Amino acid sequence: MELLVIFGPIFFSFFVYFIFRNSPETTKYVALGWFVVLFFLSLNWYHQLPPEGYMVLGKYLSVPQFGFELTIKMDALSVAMLILTSALLVLVVLTSWEEKEQHIYMSLLIMFSGPIFGVFMTTNILWFFIFWELTLVPMLFLVGYWGAEERIYAAIKFFLYTHVFAMFMFVAFFMIFRQTGVWDFSDLAGKENLFKTPFLIWWLMFLGFAAKLPVFPFHTWLPDAHVQAPSSISVLLAGVLLKMGAYGLIRFTVELMPETTKHFAMVMLIIGIITTLFAGFLAIYERHIKKMVAYSSISHMGMVVVAISTVTYDGLSASLYEMIGHALVISPLFLIAGWLHHKTHTWYMDEMGGIMKKAPFVSAIFILAGMAALGLPGTMGFIGELTITISAVKAYGWWVAIVAVAGLISAGYIIWAVRRAIHGPMSPLVERTTFTMSFPEKLALAIYAILIVYFGVNPQPIFNLANQAFAFLGGN
Secondary structure (H helix, E strand, O other): OHHHHHHHHHHHHHHHHHHHOOOOHHHHHHHHHHHHHHHHHHHHHHHHOOOOOOEEEEEEEEEHHHOEEEEEEEOHHHHHHHHHHHHHHHHHHHHOOOOOOHHHHHHHHHHHHHHHHHHHHEOEHHHHHHHHHHOHHHHHHHHHHHOOOOHHHHHHHHHHHHHHHHHHHHHHHHHHHHHHOOOEHHHOOOOHHHOOOHHHHHHHHHHHHHHHOOOOOOOOHHHHHHHHOOHHHHHHHHHHHHHHHHHHHHHHHHHOOHHHHHHOHHHHHHHHHHHHHHHHHHHHOOOEHHHHHHHHHHHHHHHHHHHHHOOOHHHHHHHHHHHHHHHHHHHHHHHHHHHHHHHHOOOEHHHOOOHHHHOHHHHHHHHHHHHHHOOOOOOHHHHHHHHHHHHHHHHHOHHHHHHHHHHHHHHHHHHHHHHHHHOOOOOHHHHOOOOOOOHHHHHHHHHHHHHHHHHHHOOHHHHHHHHHHOHHHOOO
16 A cells, blocks of 8 residues: 555546546546545544554565665654645645646646655655655646746746755765665764764755745745745645745754754854844745745744754744644635636736725625734734744754744735735726635535644644654653
8 A cells, every 4th residue: 555655646646647637627536535535544544553653564675785765654743744745735626626737737646645645654755855845746746737928937937946955865865874774864863973964964854844844045946936836836836835845954964964964053043033034025026926925934944943053842832833734724815815816817916906895705805814924813823833933942042933924924914915015995907807716615614614723723642643743752
């Protein structure tokens, strides 16, 4: 079953394309069914997890002469990412219900599900890198074909930027094997002393993961990719691909090299704070609604880096919550931004206005997600920002409370966006626009809204996962 989940979608996607190319509408039901199966399979794995450590599902494709094999092991952190990924894939299908050329589009989504699950399921660093790179292929075409006017430029920039920085990561992985003779990173936990060049390995890995997050100054590819990508694909970029970078930082810096990470913790902290504040200020000055959301996304990932830099149980628990919360909060903002552009044919908020009067449901969801992004109590955004600030202050002192300024900056650009686009006088452009939305799209937005509030008032299920994932740091 494990191999089927990882490699099956790669071959299954071609089967779906050729079988259903004459009835493309069928492919969305096939994709939806497959992603629902993945979601419940991920939940089943969660219930099978041991109280601590990894659950070993199998070892495959052994190559003895090179000393490596595909090891499938999962812990609570892995399963958290799998549940999030499969849930977002289900919602992406619902919000792509009327996308053009669905037999190709849905086939690429199915193809994407294989390697992204492989990233979170394997503990072999070489296979981890292979799956990491394979996720780029379907995303390249999803952005490059279904995107906006500058889609080719954005897709190539996204591909080259993340691929080049992944090479740094690959060099680090090769050095790990050369110095330890081990491919499985779960076998190297607590053996940091085996690394002969720990500082070099750490920096090479950090560059690879930092560009994926992305953090300042490696963030420039993301606004272009978000603006040009279809809104549903922006959900995957923000909700899944960026989380690969955070997942990698936790796995390969904190878990694998905790002492070296503590040595460079202050560097990570400063980078995280700069990213949070810099991207937030860029969002304030942005007229382009989707680019504003993109900068907001970068700002929140800076908060994740701040939490990871503490190398503490509290900090990592807060980072996991923020990773999941960010995915659920930023996704409806991207979806609504793209939907508004599709209806009004403009990206600029000052050309909108009065949308609440013509599209009250969508406007209400936008306001709710926006309030969560600025950290309103009762939403996931509040819990994420609060726990990160507390863990950072405990680790570094009161001066780090400056990161809380991000909430004030978020309030600035979110309230300004609501004032310009949602409320205010109705613009002539909005007045002559017909705002209609399919039932699957409305359902997806409603699910996002429910999850944002549910986990905002009941965060314990996510922190239960954190209890298992980071027990090695002394949590309880």
